[in-house]
Amino acid sequence: MIRVSIIGATGYAGAELLRLLYNHPQVQVVHITSESYTGKKISEVYPHLRGLYDQELISMKDMDTIANDSDFVFIGLPHGHAMEVGKALADTNVRIIDLGADYRFDDTDIYEAWYKVAHTHKDAPRVYGLAELYREDIKNAKIIGNAGCYTTASILALAPLVKNEFIEPNTIIVDAKSGTSGSGRSAKQMTHYPELYDNFKAYGVATHRHTPEIEQALGHLCHRKVTLNFTPHLVPMSRGILSTCYANIKQWVTPEMIDKAYTDMYGDEYFIRLLGRGAYPSTKEVRGSNFCDIGWHIDLRTGRIIVLSAIDNLVKGAAGQAIQNFNIACGFDEKTGLDFTPIYP
Amino acid sequence: MIRVSIIGATGYAGAELLRLLYNHPQVQVVHITSESYTGKKISEVYPHLRGLYDQELISMKDMDTIANDSDFVFIGLPHGHAMEVGKALADTNVRIIDLGADYRFDDTDIYEAWYKVAHTHKDAPRVYGLAELYREDIKNAKIIGNAGCYTTASILALAPLVKNEFIEPNTIIVDAKSGTSGSGRSAKQMTHYPELYDNFKAYGVATHRHTPEIEQALGHLCHRKVTLNFTPHLVPMSRGILSTCYANIKQWVTPEMIDKAYTDMYGDEYFIRLLGRGAYPSTKEVRGSNFCDIGWHIDLRTGRIIVLSAIDNLVKGAAGQAIQNFNIACGFDEKTGLDFTPIYP
Amino acid sequence: MIRVSIIGATGYAGAELLRLLYNHPQVQVVHITSESYTGKKISEVYPHLRGLYDQELISMKDMDTIANDSDFVFIGLPHGHAMEVGKALADTNVRIIDLGADYRFDDTDIYEAWYKVAHTHKDAPRVYGLAELYREDIKNAKIIGNAGCYTTASILALAPLVKNEFIEPNTIIVDAKSGTSGSGRSAKQMTHYPELYDNFKAYGVATHRHTPEIEQALGHLCHRKVTLNFTPHLVPMSRGILSTCYANIKQWVTPEMIDKAYTDMYGDEYFIRLLGRGAYPSTKEVRGSNFCDIGWHIDLRTGRIIVLSAIDNLVKGAAGQAIQNFNIACGFDEKTGLDFTPIYP
Amino acid sequence: MIRVSIIGATGYAGAELLRLLYNHPQVQVVHITSESYTGKKISEVYPHLRGLYDQELISMKDMDTIANDSDFVFIGLPHGHAMEVGKALADTNVRIIDLGADYRFDDTDIYEAWYKVAHTHKDAPRVYGLAELYREDIKNAKIIGNAGCYTTASILALAPLVKNEFIEPNTIIVDAKSGTSGSGRSAKQMTHYPELYDNFKAYGVATHRHTPEIEQALGHLCHRKVTLNFTPHLVPMSRGILSTCYANIKQWVTPEMIDKAYTDMYGDEYFIRLLGRGAYPSTKEVRGSNFCDIGWHIDLRTGRIIVLSAIDNLVKGAAGQAIQNFNIACGFDEKTGLDFTPIYP
Incomplete structure (x- = not known):
């Protein structure tokens, strides 16, 4: 023990x-x-x-x-x-x-x-705690800086595209939406029930602190500096993040190459569920679990890819990922303690 | 297996x-x-x-x-x-x-x-599948008629009072509130999202089918016919039942006797959490779990007791209870597969 | 002006x-x-x-x-x-x-x-500001003590029954449910978004301050002291109250007498909409308006009546009623400034 | 009349x-x-x-x-x-x-x-019914094709930038979020309450029909073909749209020029409330009203502007705009019947 x-x-x-x-x-x-x-x-x-x-x-x-x-x-x-x-x-x-x-x-x-x-x-002596990308480093780390919630959803969505240099990194826009538990347990005017109920809004445009964290991880993958827009929004619910990511596809890249890149990178990852091209992840389908569901859409009219990823911000975006990292660091099966279904409906 | x-x-x-x-x-x-x-x-x-x-x-x-x-x-x-x-x-x-x-x-x-x-x-050959009250019968049953959702919350709330004859059975009123998953998965006009969202209402007043089921179980406990009012309401959420139960306390009954009756009956029950006199169970504190949380309030002005009980309607009110009954029927520890925490917030 | x-x-x-x-x-x-x-x-x-x-x-x-x-x-x-x-x-x-x-x-x-x-x-020198019951007194009042939110819904639901002595006053139980705006604009732990979201619970059982206010108004109508139970609950929405009221009907009272009592008392009231026997008011159908919708159900099995009333707690339960009282006090048409439809869906 | x-x-x-x-x-x-x-x-x-x-x-x-x-x-x-x-x-x-x-x-x-x-x-013989942009045409129109909900929010957000050619039209990305009333009143599996509750997801990526409508109106403003990405999402509420619009700013454009463009175009528009640079419109602040609230953010790191606009999809996005158009067509004051406050909270 x-x-x-x-x-x-x-x-x-x-x-x-x-x-x-x-x-x-x-x-x-x-x-x-x-x-x-x-x-x-x-x-x-x-x-x-x-x-x-x-x-x-x-x-x-x-x-x-x-x-x-x-x-x-x-x-x-x-x-x-x-x-x-x-x-x-x-x-x-x-x-x-x-x-x-x-x-x-x-x-x-x-x-x-x-x-x-x-x-x-x-x-x-520290390593970045996003298990799917930094697994080897995590194994023997003294200090693991567990990845953030928005960042986990966004980096996992974009990693295969950035790593394979299929997209122009500086065209990346991440428009993300989160339940309110991410703002913590302290009562604030902004999170007073009647104010947030039946409401939807953005916050932290161009200034949110998860921006440089996403840029760092994507920069590691393509070996150059990445600068992007990240815009968080508050959804009037408690848990769940959906990240909608946009980027311009390079002209030589085919849809099949993109599909293969996702499969190559994540095909063996238990906690990443590839829903495929044309699919729609939803926050409810990962509620309470450590899964990150990913779907992608290619728009031939505009030459862009739109990648959608969904996580539970408190699980894959916080505590679940921490335990996944812990399992790796201890040499346990990565699923230990995390192998259960989402709660639905 | x-x-x-x-x-x-x-x-x-x-x-x-x-x-x-x-x-x-x-x-x-x-x-x-x-x-x-x-x-x-x-x-x-x-x-x-x-x-x-x-x-x-x-x-x-x-x-x-x-x-x-x-x-x-x-x-x-x-x-x-x-x-x-x-x-x-x-x-x-x-x-x-x-x-x-x-x-x-x-x-x-x-x-x-x-x-x-x-x-x-x-x-x-059948038995009623409310584990805490019919455990012995369930052990060897061929057919178990798993208790309903509203009924589980309501019967468990009132059982110690009825069994000990502390209340007048025919003064019982059960005012219950449920999330919408209880109405099933088929799309209906009544459960169309914009109609139910931001809305609260009653339904099935004096006619809901869980009424005779509650009456039967309470009748077993006090060995006479019980007739009561049961009023269900729809809460604009997915899971969870809160049952608010009213009854007139007999004059000779003291608050301490009531507290003791709950402890005597449920003190060893894993899935019943007695929050005590003056406490407020909430649906969120049992979300996703097989627990039934119970609190009670004695109003000396009116001579009534108000008992509050909370369950997750799909767990203790359906699938969880079924597995609890299954464990009993198989001779397994009753908690097998059901021993985890609620999901919060 | x-x-x-x-x-x-x-x-x-x-x-x-x-x-x-x-x-x-x-x-x-x-x-x-x-x-x-x-x-x-x-x-x-x-x-x-x-x-x-x-x-x-x-x-x-x-x-x-x-x-x-x-x-x-x-x-x-x-x-x-x-x-x-x-x-x-x-x-x-x-x-x-x-x-x-x-x-x-x-x-x-x-x-x-x-x-x-x-x-x-x-x-x-003060009068109680519930327009439908105290209209004459309001006309020339110096100080109007505007009726509370829960109390308005509950008193209006029960008044015809109490005034006509159709029910036993001391059997009255009011089980009420409110949106969260009633608790005010100050941020508190209890009303922090993730805590209240996806949650339902009671509060203030046997101690809520609207209890004596309901008792006073009903006492005026039947000329004797009324003692009752009032139980408020929080619904995870912003606006709206549904009050579910129970009482034992006297044996000589017929359903038709009850229907007539409601019509006699409220038939000319613009802001009270009688949905009739067997009907289900809902908070959404009065959202944003000064209406109080009322329906009632007679349970012959138990000898009880169940009355349901719905208001918007910030309108008929607060500001709208205040303006209705103001109109009466100024000699204006009671509907002035209040004659618009609810907002739906 | x-x-x-x-x-x-x-x-x-x-x-x-x-x-x-x-x-x-x-x-x-x-x-x-x-x-x-x-x-x-x-x-x-x-x-x-x-x-x-x-x-x-x-x-x-x-x-x-x-x-x-x-x-x-x-x-x-x-x-x-x-x-x-x-x-x-x-x-x-x-x-x-x-x-x-x-x-x-x-x-x-x-x-x-x-x-x-x-x-x-x-x-x-028809005109496009977006009052702020097509007012003159609407005055004598036989047939007015009232603008769509997402489109109204998105076009109004971007119009000053496109008209003044401050942005590269083909870098426009519109990420929009809507309450569920936009999908109509018919019950469908997708809008069954327990399925949509506590859920957030995208739909119609690269295929939603409001795409060409936005392109047409923006094309009119800059006199050339515009091709853009539009991504709608469902927010688990009933009313309200927030549109988050991204575009690359041309190098010679200063923040002050942008501020002035919004004021020049909308300064006299009653139904457009310019919250200014750095501001956050929210769907709740326009609930029930015909207002379109707009705020914008300039990200010097990425060279992009992010414009946020909020409307009530059933009012400024449908019926309210229709009445605004009707008032114009009849020669009435544009605010007739539409001059009231949003409903909050």
């Missing part, structure tokens, strides 16, 4: 880790922390866990205890705080999966420019 | 059985049937099952094949049709769990009066 | 007053106040009003200015605060419609017991 | 016309037709209209009666059917506003290619 602790367990990603780890046969959840709810039971904070988890939340200030008792820690803190944990555990054997942004960037200048905080752990 | 078939697998209850059985360690799903989609793969009808179930749907006319290959059949047909299956399998060793109403009633006259169809299998 | 000011204009009831008064031909909105947003334009607080209202919000501390410039004030403050306005305007000619609870009760002891604040304006 | 009839009054656009015309001071609704509900009252088909419209639905086969009694007809039929009405009324004085697609295209070959039906009224 691997001894796991969760630092910052009372956000939605933390709660989702608890849901998924409950059925992981190789994991023992040792400590869970919260600074706001220290001393409370997790089931008081999340009553849906009554009878399933009755552990008490401790403070992350007890880092020595956590370090001694854990083989792995998952971090569910706001960006800027995971670096502190990373430094505190640097000289221990504890391995880290951070669900935030602190360890996602090769170039910490980019992190600092978009996140507006100083990076204080620039030399951290 | 128990060989299981599902007759009528393309309704929502059938799909939910497939979701839950996917993780049942003792079950092999042998045949699945549909008359509308015969010859199609289940994943064409329910694309969320792609890669998980790719079985072909057969016709239930192949009953001999089904009978030969199965130890158990689950029936997800509209009422009136399960009787035909029951008769066809009468002389086989196949055991049956019917998720519809055909085998729920002791007195088939009541069935015929409320369901407006003739009962053609009156002598069927 | 009547000069109107709104004290506390930035809550949902205040915003709804602005929506409705925009098309009132006899009203000039003079001042609007907010303590949180003093100095801001109302269209900055409510962008949907851009181009329609660009007035600046002032502080209610400028009460002299407000008093001098206004014939009427509508108050949209939390309970406990309207009393201060009422006292400040006591010796002016300004008439008051308070959308809160401060002026709803004959007996301020009841107010103090349920609202947990001292009443400091006990001798205020 | 203008005598108006509605051919095909029982679709959502027809019902919305009835809602809006109820408060139009210059209109008398003479006849309303339905082939499915002939002989029924409209209030039986749409109970929210009880007490407001109790007219009986007649068949459109009574075209002579309709023609004799009407000055204007609004047509709410599926495409392909309005042509028959147009031909039947060709030699009368009756003027026509068709809310469908039959009269929207200059080039009926394009209509036939995208709509897959023969156009049988090719020489009809």
Whole structure:
């Protein structure tokens, strides 16, 4: 059994880790922390866990205890705080999966420019935690910077096209739509029920922090700098992301070549379901699961490809992907604890 | 491994059985049937099952094949049709769990009066499939008439009060609210999205067929005829039932006696979570799980008790309960395949 | 033109007053106040009003200015605060419609017991602002205590039965369901979008403050003390209340007598639409309008009547009713500014 | 008073016309037709209209009666059917506003290619009914082909940029999201409540029929052929469209030039609310109204502009725009019957 602790367990990603780890046969959840709810039971904070988890939340200030008792820690803190944990555990054997942004960037200048905080752990030995693309690196990583939600859906949708240089990278536009759980558990005016209900709108146009993360991963695939537009929108539901991605296809590329590129890259990936050319993924068909469903459409009139991808933002976009990365890092079957169907309808 | 078939697998209850059985360690799903989609793969009808179930749907006319290959059949047909299956399998060793109403009633006259169809299998050896109340009978049953969704929530809420004769049975009023998946998968004007969205209403006042089913089970508990009001409402969501139950408390009954009655009856029940006096169950806190959460409120001003219970109508109100009954019937641990957390938020 | 000011204009009831008064031909909105947003334009607080209202919000501390410039004030403050306005305007000619609870009760002891604040304006000359029942009193009132949302739906549903003594008052149970705008515009954990979305639950069982308000109005109708159960629930939508009311019918009462009682009492009421016996009002069919739709069901098995009523909580349950009362108080046609269709779908 | 009839009054656009015309001071609704509900009252088909419209639905086969009694007809039929009405009324004085697609295209070959039906009224004297762009033509038109819902939002968003040749037309991508009322009132599997609830998906990628309509109007503005991508999505709500439009800005264009272009073109338009650069329109802020809210974002990193526009698809996208066109055609103030606030929250 691997001894796991969760630092910052009372956000939605933390709660989702608890849901998924409950059925992981190789994991023992040792400590869970919260600074706001220290001393409370997790089931008081999340009553849906009554009878399933009755552990008490401790403070992350007890880092020595956590370090001694854990083989792995998952971090569910706001960006800027995971670096502190990373430094505190640097000289221990504890391995880290951070669900935030602190360890996602090769170039910490980019992190600092978009996140507006100083990076204080620039030399951290880290890998980007998007399992399908960075599997080999993840195996022995000390620190895994788990990929973001929008970014996972968008990178997976575009990777075969970028890697094969079938599209012009600088024509890429990603128009993404997410349920509201991505904005966290704190009550805000913007997420007050009557304000968001029966409403649809964009936010963060040209400024959302997942932009450079998508650019970095696609840049790795085509070995040059990629600059693109990413536009997030809020859908009045709780879970789910649909990413609609546009790009200009190079003239020599045929539809069959594109189909083959998807199959070659993802044919053996359990968590990527290729629905094929002309197909429509939907957020409901992946609800609660770690799947990323992908379909693509080729518009001969305009010479563009439109790729659609759907994930559950809290699973493949956060906690599920973290466990997938954990499985890889531990040498377990990647599906361990994640092999169940979406919940429908 | 128990060989299981599902007759009528393309309704929502059938799909939910497939979701839950996917993780049942003792079950092999042998045949699945549909008359509308015969010859199609289940994943064409329910694309969320792609890669998980790719079985072909057969016709239930192949009953001999089904009978030969199965130890158990689950029936997800509209009422009136399960009787035909029951008769066809009468002389086989196949055991049956019917998720519809055909085998729920002791007195088939009541069935015929409320369901407006003739009962053609009156002598069927059957038990009522509400695990917490009929566990012993279920163990060796040939045919289990799985309890209905509204009825499960309502009976479990009221059982300790009725059994202990703490309330006047004929003052019982059950005001229940359900998500829309209970009305099935067929498109109807009433369930057309723009009509139901942003809407709330009652239906079936004084005529809903779950009324006599609740009356029967409560009558068993207090050994006399119970007549009550049951009012269902449609909540503009997909899953979940909240049942709000009212009754006059007898004068000699104290709040502590009531608390104790709930603990005595349900203290050891895994799937019933007693939230206690003054608590508020919510449909979201049981979403996707087999739990029934119960809270109660005593109003000294009016002398009434108000009991609140929440279930997921497709799990504890249908497929989950069926598997719980199946586990009992097979001698397995009752939680087998059902031991996971609700999905939240 | 009547000069109107709104004290506390930035809550949902205040915003709804602005929506409705925009098309009132006899009203000039003079001042609007907010303590949180003093100095801001109302269209900055409510962008949907851009181009329609660009007035600046002032502080209610400028009460002299407000008093001098206004014939009427509508108050949209939390309970406990309207009393201060009422006292400040006591010796002016300004008439008051308070959308809160401060002026709803004959007996301020009841107010103090349920609202947990001292009443400091006990001798205020006030009438209860439920137009259909208190029309004559409203005509010349100085202070109108506008009826609450749940209470309006519930009292109107039951009034003909109670007035004619067709039912046993102490068997009344009101099970009501409301959209979330009733809980106000302040962001709270409970109304955080992902928490309430896809959820249904009760709150305030046996303790909700609308209970004594319903009891008072029904008591007036039958000239004796009424004690009843009122249970509110939150529906995951923004607007709309459905009230499901139960009571035992006296044995000598026939269905025809009941039908006639509704017609006699409401046949000439423009804003009450009698859908008749066996009918199902729905919140969507009154959305945005001042209508109260009523249907009733008689259950001969149990001897009970079940009355269903639907309103828009922000219109007939708040701002629309306030304008209806205002029209009565000014001698205008009651429909002035309120004569439009619901918005559907 | 203008005598108006509605051919095909029982679709959502027809019902919305009835809602809006109820408060139009210059209109008398003479006849309303339905082939499915002939002989029924409209209030039986749409109970929210009880007490407001109790007219009986007649068949459109009574075209002579309709023609004799009407000055204007609004047509709410599926495409392909309005042509028959147009031909039947060709030699009368009756003027026509068709809310469908039959009269929207200059080039009926394009209509036939995208709509897959023969156009049988090719020489009809018709104008495109997008008021802000075609106002002069509308004034004396015999037949007005009312602009589509997605198209209205998209064309209005892009018009100032295309007209001033600030963007490369062939880089335009329109990613649009709509509530479900746009798909009509007929129950379909795709719009069955539990299927669409809690779901988000695209449809009609590269094939949606609003594509050539947007291309035509933008082509008029820049006097050359425009080819673009249009991708519609279904939002799980009833009303509202948000259109997110992308295009490459020409190098010589400054942000200030863009701001000025919007103000020059729309500064005097009542129904277009310019929220400005950096702003976020939302569907809720225009709910129920004829407004089109527009905001734009300039991304200097990518050289693109992102324009966001929000409308209510049944108002500015259908019935409201039809009345705006009607007002222009009759010489009324354009706001007549349409001057009210959105409904919020």
